[in-house]
Amino acid sequence: MDMPIGFRMAGVSCAIKASGKKDVTLIVADEEAVSAGVYTQNKVVAAPVVLCRARTPGDSARAVIINSGNANACTGTQGERDAARMCQVTAEHVGISPDQCLLMSTGIIGVPLPMSKVEEGIHLAYQQLGNSEQHFLDAADGILTTDKSRKIASCEFNLGDRSIRIAAMAKGAGMIGPNMATMLCQILTDAPLTPEDAQAILARVANRSFNNISVEGHTSTNDTMLLLSSCKAGGPTLTGAQIDAFESELATLCIDLAKQIPTDGEGASHLIEIQVTGAASESDARAISETIASSNLVKTAIYGSDPNWGRIVSAAGYAKCTLDTNHIGLSINGIELFRQGQPIEFCEQTASRSIAENPTTVIEIVVGSGPGSCTHWTSDLTVEYVRFNSEYTT
Amino acid sequence: MDMPIGFRMAGVSCAIKASGKKDVTLIVADEEAVSAGVYTQNKVVAAPVVLCRARTPGDSARAVIINSGNANACTGTQGERDAARMCQVTAEHVGISPDQCLLMSTGIIGVPLPMSKVEEGIHLAYQQLGNSEQHFLDAADGILTTDKSRKIASCEFNLGDRSIRIAAMAKGAGMIGPNMATMLCQILTDAPLTPEDAQAILARVANRSFNNISVEGHTSTNDTMLLLSSCKAGGPTLTGAQIDAFESELATLCIDLAKQIPTDGEGASHLIEIQVTGAASESDARAISETIASSNLVKTAIYGSDPNWGRIVSAAGYAKCTLDTNHIGLSINGIELFRQGQPIEFCEQTASRSIAENPTTVIEIVVGSGPGSCTHWTSDLTVEYVRFNSEYTT
Numbered sequence: 001m002d003m004p005i006g007f008r009m010a011g012v013s014c015a016i017k018a019s020g021k022k023d024v025t026l027i028v029a030d031e032e033a034v035s036a037g038v039y040t041q042n043k044v045v046a047a048p049v050v051l052c053r054a055r056t057p058g059d060s061a062r063a064v065i066i067n068s069g070n071a072n073a074c075t076g077t078q079g080e081r082d083a084a085r086m087c088q089v090t091a092e093h094v095g096i097s098p099d100q101c102l103l104m105s106t107g108i109i110g111v112p113l114p115m116s117k118v119e120e121g122i123h124l125a126y127q128q129l130g131n132s133e134q135h136f137l138d139a140a141d142g143i144l145t146t147d148k149s150r151k152i153a154s155c156e157f158n159l160g161d162r163s164i165r166i167a168a169m170a171k172g173a174g175m176i177g178p179n180m181a182t183m184l185c186q187i188l189t190d191a192p193l194t195p196e197d198a199q200a201i202l203a204r205v206a207n208r209s210f211n212n213i214s215v216e217g218h219t220s221t222n223d224t225m226l227l228l229s230s231c232k233a234g235g236p237t238l239t240g241a242q243i244d245a246f247e248s249e250l251a252t253l254c255i256d257l258a259k260q261i262p263t264d265g266e267g268a269s270h271l272i273e274i275q276v277t278g279a280a281s282e283s284d285a286r287a288i289s290e291t292i293a294s295s296n297l298v299k300t301a302i303y304g305s306d307p308n309w310g311r312i313v314s315a316a317g318y319a320k321c322t323l324d325t326n327h328i329g330l331s332i333n334g335i336e337l338f339r340q341g342q343p344i345e346f347c348e349q350t351a352s353r354s355i356a357e358n359p360t361t362v363i364e365i366v367v368g369s370g371p372g373s374c375t376h377w378t379s380d381l382t383v384e385y386v387r388f389n390s391e392y393t394t
Numbered sequence: 395m396d397m398p399i400g401f402r403m404a405g406v407s408c409a410i411k412a413s414g415k416k417d418v419t420l421i422v423a424d425e426e427a428v429s430a431g432v433y434t435q436n437k438v439v440a441a442p443v444v445l446c447r448a449r450t451p452g453d454s455a456r457a458v459i460i461n462s463g464n465a466n467a468c469t470g471t472q473g474e475r476d477a478a479r480m481c482q483v484t485a486e487h488v489g490i491s492p493d494q495c496l497l498m499s500t501g502i503i504g505v506p507l508p509m510s511k512v513e514e515g516i517h518l519a520y521q522q523l524g525n526s527e528q529h530f531l532d533a534a535d536g537i538l539t540t541d542k543s544r545k546i547a548s549c550e551f552n553l554g555d556r557s558i559r560i561a562a563m564a565k566g567a568g569m570i571g572p573n574m575a576t577m578l579c580q581i582l583t584d585a586p587l588t589p590e591d592a593q594a595i596l597a598r599v600a601n602r603s604f605n606n607i608s609v610e611g612h613t614s615t616n617d618t619m620l621l622l623s624s625c626k627a628g629g630p631t632l633t634g635a636q637i638d639a640f641e642s643e644l645a646t647l648c649i650d651l652a653k654q655i656p657t658d659g660e661g662a663s664h665l666i667e668i669q670v671t672g673a674a675s676e677s678d679a680r681a682i683s684e685t686i687a688s689s690n691l692v693k694t695a696i697y698g699s700d701p702n703w704g705r706i707v708s709a710a711g712y713a714k715c716t717l718d719t720n721h722i723g724l725s726i727n728g729i730e731l732f733r734q735g736q737p738i739e740f741c742e743q744t745a746s747r748s749i750a751e752n753p754t755t756v757i758e759i760v761v762g763s764g765p766g767s768c769t770h771w772t773s774d775l776t777v778e779y780v781r782f783n784s785e786y787t788t
Contacts, residue, residue, distance in 0.1 A: 044711030044719050074704055076736040109704030110737045174691070216690040218705070219712035296610040296690065296775070297568070297783060304784030310468055310503030311612070317438030318613035325438050342470040343504045381690070382784075386777045389691060390698030 001133040002156035004165040004190040006030045006230025009135050010128040011142030014121030016069035016107070016114060024121030025066040025142030027186065028094055028129055033228045035061035035102060036198035038206045040223035046073035047083035048103045049224060055102055057195035061228055062100040064186060065090045065122060066143050068171070072105040072113050073221040082113045089119050093126040104184050104224045106171060107145050140169035143184055146388075147173045148264050153257040157249050159242050164191045164233050166250060170257045174215055174266040174389065183261060185210060185225040185254075190233040191246050197238065201247045202227050209254035212286075214378045215265040216385075217294040258377065263359075265379025266388050270302050271360045272378050279372030284321035288367060289376035291319035299381035302361050307351035309337040316365060324368035331364045395527040396550035398559040398584040400424045400624025403529050404522040405536030408515030410463035410501070410508060418515030419460040419536030421580065422488055422523055427622045429455035429496060430592035432600045434617035440467035441477035442497045443618060449496060451589035455622055456494040458580060459484045459516060460537050462565070466499040466507050467615040476507045483513050487520040498578050498618045500565060501539050534563035537578055540782075541567045542658050547651040551643050553636050558585045558627050560644060564651045568609055568660040568783065577655060579604060579619040579648075584627040585640050591632065595641045596621050603648035606680075608772045609659040610779075611688040652771065657753075659773025660782050664696050665754045666772050673766030678715035682761060683770035685713035693775035696755050701745035703731040710759060718762035725758045 009027040016023040037056035039049050055061070065086050072079045087101040094101075105113070125142075129135070140152045154167040172183030193201070206225055231237075238246055263271045274292050279285035292298055295315040301308035309330050317323060330338040333354040337346050355361050361380075379385075403421040410417040431450035433443050449455070459480050466473045481495040488495075499507070519536075523529070534546045548561040566577030587595070600619055625631070632640055657665045668686050673679035686692055689709040695702035703724050711717060724732040727748040731740050749755050755774075773779075 042708060042711040043717045044708050044722070074707055074732070074735075074737055109708065110732075218689050218691045218709060221708045221711065294688075295612050296779075297612045300780050300783035303780065306784070313468055314436060314438050314503065314615045315612060317436040317615060323437045328438075338468070338504075341468075343468055381780055383777050383780045385690075386694050386697065386775055386780050389694035390700070390776075 001136060002154050002165040002167065003131060003133065003136060004167055004188045004230060005232040006190055007188050008129040008131045009139040010125040010130065011138035011140065012121055012124040012128060014117045014124060016067060016117050016121070022138065022142040023067055023069045024118065024125050025139045026090065026122065026125035026129065027064040027139060029062050029228060029230055031230065032060040032062060033230050034059050034193050034195050034198050036195065036202040036227045038202055038225045040219060040221060042219045042221050044074065044221050046071055046105060046222045047075065047079040048072055048105045049222060051083050051087065052102050052104070052224060055099060056226070057199035059195050060100055061102055062096040063090050063094050064102045064226060064228065066104045066184065067118055067121065068143050068145050069107040070105060070111060070113050071107045071109050071222050074110045075112050078112050082115055085115060086118060086122070089122050093122060102226060104222065106143065106184050106222050109221065136167060143169060143171040145171060146266055147171055151257060151260040153253045155249055155253050159238065159245055162233055162235050164246065165189060166253055168253060168257055170261065172261040173264050183210065183220065183223055185257065187227040189227065189229045190231065191229055192231040192233060192235060192237045193229050194237055197243055198227055198229060201243065201250060205247060205251045205254050208251050209258040212374065212376045213258045213262050214293050215262055262377050262379040267382040267384030268379035269382055270380040272302055272380060273360055273362045274376045274378070275362065275364045276367060277373045278327070278366040278368040278370055280322050280368065280370040281372040282374060285372040285374035287321040288316050288319040289374045291315050292363070293376045293378040296381050299378065302355060303380040303382045305352045305356040307332050307337060307348060307355065312363060312365065313338060316367060327366065327368045329366040333358060333362055395530060396548050396559040396561065397525060397527065397530060398561055398582045398624060399626040400584055401582050402523040402525045403533040404519040404524065405532035405534065406515055406518040406522060408511045408518060410461060410511050416532065416536040417461055417463045418512065418519050419533045420484065420516065420519035420523065421458040421533060423456050423622060423624055425624065426454040426456060427624050428453050428587050428589050428592050430589065430596040430621045432596055432619045434613060434615060436613045436615050438468065438615050440465050440499060440616045441469065441473040442466055442499045443616060445477050445481065446496050446618060449493060450620070451593035453589050454494055455496055456490040457484050457488050458496045458620060458622065460498045460578065461512055461515065462537050462539050463501040464499060464505060464507050465501045465503050465616050468504045469506050472506050476509055479509060480512060480516070483516050487516060496620060498616065500537065500578050500616050503615065530561060537563060537565045539565060540660055541565055545651060545654040547647045549643055549647050553632065553639055556627050556629050558640065559583060560647055562647060562651055564655065566655040567658050577604065577614065577617055579651065581621040583621065583623045584625065585623055586625040586627060586629060586631045587623050588631055591637055592621055592623060595637065595644065599641060599645045599648050602645050603652040606768065606770045607652045607656050608687050609656055656771050656773040661776040661778030662773030663776050664774040666696055666774060667754055667756045668770045668772070669756065669758045670761060671767045672721070672760040672762040672764055674716050674762065674764040675766040676768060679766040679768035681715040682710050682713040683768045685709050686757070687770045687772035690775050693772065696749060697774040697776045699746045699750035701726050701731060701742060701749065706757060706759065707732060710761060721760065721762045723760040727752060727756055
């Protein structure tokens, strides 16, 4: 773990979750930090999203308070008061102004936050703040809900003679649909950045990582992706080629982190990687990759280890974009199944075995000779997904 | 059964399906009939759709040949030749020109038609033509694939002193997504209509019936809805208020028929009726109803008898349209769960039991005070759906 300079954090349990697992995470910047955020495009937004949106980008963030187990979404005016109170209580502990506090919530919808528990959680977390790797892991655990596993990524790299660190945590396994930021993600870095550059970088990186994943395509009310920079790596603010280099490192890290979500998708048995090339534009490529990723017929076929290219090609055909049907070509795990709009001979057993034996299924689809390309990651649709989501309580 | 005057039909088995069930249906008009068609908006279209599209609307159709078990889709130039050959063989038997023949295919994608079987089927069907109710039922059976039950509807009504008959058959249980005509539907009538009026009526009716249903939202390559009129009810061609009256009867019949499809949706345990009102426009209402209907989280909740209004409201929130989130209201089976953007108290047990005990779940969602409304029907997402579609072979 390469911990960025200038942050302390903690993850604790305060019994919002009946399971007793960690459910409150507090991150504190030692001094005022640059902040940037990308948020859900759902028009029904949770109270914490409204507050956070108004406070990023900025240059004076000092804390992020996150609870899991309750999304504080569709909770009306009570929800707005509770979100403000979470910032207030955090601010009192840290000794900052409430508007220097960002926040996220995730979990069940439509139930008011159990505020006495949440306040106790903030108090506990404040007492346990630290900057060790274990503190970071605890913080990463505090944001999980139906996730089977912790989702983290970090890197350290040099820009000229400076060493820069990025560490990030994410959560998400269901209600994952691609529309700007998806789920919760907190990125910490010490790279010196202006708020404007941080915001622009974050938006571009979201479009290559968290906006390109899905589990069932249902965009949540709480999706939030935050970046905090302490700017403590030293030296002047990044410019020009340094920004490009930083963005490239951040994109690699975020793609790694984003892929962990459908890999851990509720009930998932396969990660499906959909590579679209040859589209008329990037937005056309995105429309096609999202449509294929949203097809239950494609997702159940992969679950059944069935190289059912007909379902994939027909899904591409109803994407809302232009398509040169005479030039469609398709491979699954490198095995060519369809070329120039025509089916070709292939060994079904070999293709099926390849899907069954690999945890990732790679679908490559060429849709013409244009410059547009996009890669999307999703999970397969399994009996376990349906069981889980029909038994999950309101 | 009210059989329209002027048609004979048959449904036979020629072993395209391994099950031995009926797989070829032939319908012959005694004299030249008015025809109209509405087709899939998928850009990947099967060969029969290409042929049919070029031949409707028209006033000289004499036959419709339909096979099930093989969709003749993604079959390249061979598929085009086979579709033309089906018309040719039918025309030779009936004694008409091949371009007076319409056709549909449904079933697996990407496998060439077994043409010797299909030709034998056409021959057999021609020998068994008749105009009894049993002939109609046999014809309706010949177009089914994964359907558990036959889908038919008919009516007889008076326009002034004339009696008019409509009889229709449909098929579909999977790969059902709303985009113009969905699945196969053949409508027969004896109402005197011009081809232009028939086409306009059919397009409007499709937008209130077959375009408002889904199973998993995957638009197929073969969707076709055909109307044939023998015009033999007598009297002059319908005009003005008579056309409106005919369209109203046809719409009622098609909504009945369309609802049979998600009711029989693969693995379905509930028909879900989604009534959106108060939207800014009809197209906004359609966007919202389709988005809710496409949400696996909504569909698994209904399967689990869970009155999970949070999933429904959040799905409405990511529909691509405007939404007045402070005026959203929601009821399930008449039980109010959400009002003016705020959750309200309700008995979860009562709501859950109501879903469990009724084969249809009615979701009413008000999204503002606009004039736009739309009703959409879909099926729930069950363990059986996933099992079925992961085991269905390429």
